[in-house]
Amino acid sequence: MFLSYVNETSNFPFSVALVIVAILAVIEGVGLMIGAGVFGFLDGLLPDIDLDVDAPDMTAPSIGGQFLTWLRIGRVPVIFSLIVFLVAFGLIGFFIQGVVGAIFGAPLSALIACIPTFVVCMPVLSVGNVVLGAIMPRDETSAVSRDSLIGKLATITGGxxxxxxxxxxxxxxxxNQTHYILIEPDMANDVFPQGESVLLVRRRKSIYFAIRNESNGLID
Structure with a gap:
């Protein structure tokens, strides 16, 4: 009965998600046995995002940057975040389809069911990354404090x-690791357009304050 349920057309995306998880687990498991992290290259495809977020600020920061920070992307290896998402997507999708089928007598179409499932998966992914980040050992040799970025040049990348x-x-x-942060002018009258190079001079909570880069001698 269970196999027939997961093989229904309306559950196809969620079944595929769990099958992908199984395949990824097998591949990574084999890689670990031979001493190679097969999916380690995925971490190099994403920037290192500043995850140490303080209390909400009454400002209007970059939506994309805030969203990625909220998801805690980069707290754990990308392959683990991907697995958390796929497992949540598959199980939540089955649950939603089961509830809808029990109430209305028929599940949603696969495409429509993916929408609420994806939305519900986002907070699950965020919590999953926090939990995994807390229990997984981390390499501290390349860890930097947020204040260590003060005095460095940054480039405005969004807005x-x-x-x-x-x-x-x-x-x-x-x-030489790239961090994506939120930057605000230190001088009230300054405006930094996208692409401008600025000098970080101080930090308040998760916001860095910067001045214009007036010296050509300063480099990243």
Whole structure:
């Protein structure tokens, strides 16, 4: 009965998600046995995002940057985040289809069911990344404090940074790792357009304050 349920057309995306999880687990397991992390390259495809978020601020930061920070992407290896998402997507999808089928006598179409399932998966992914990040050992050799980024050059990458309206920017630490942070002008009258290079001078909570890069001698 269970096999017939998971093989129904309306449950196809959720069955595929769980099958992919099984395949990824087998491949990674074999890789670990031979001493190679098969999916380690995925971590290099995403920027290192500043995950240490303080209390909410009454500003209007970059939506994309805030969303990725909320998901805690980068807290654990990407392959683990992918597995958490796929498992949540598959199980939540089955649950939603089961509830809808019990109430209305028929499940949703596969495409429509994916929409609420995806939405519900987002907070599950965020919590999953936090939990895994807390229990997994981390390599501290390349860890940097947030204040260590002060004094470095950053580039505005998303939107326009104005006073009380921070924009997303990127900065490299001493290990040459890229961090995506929120940047606001330190001077009230300054406006930093996308692509401008700025100097980070201080930090308040999750917001970095910057001044214009007036010296050509300064490099990233």
């Amino acid at each position: 326009e940074a104005r006073k009380a309206y921070p924009a997303q920017g990127k900065v490299k630490d001493q290990h």
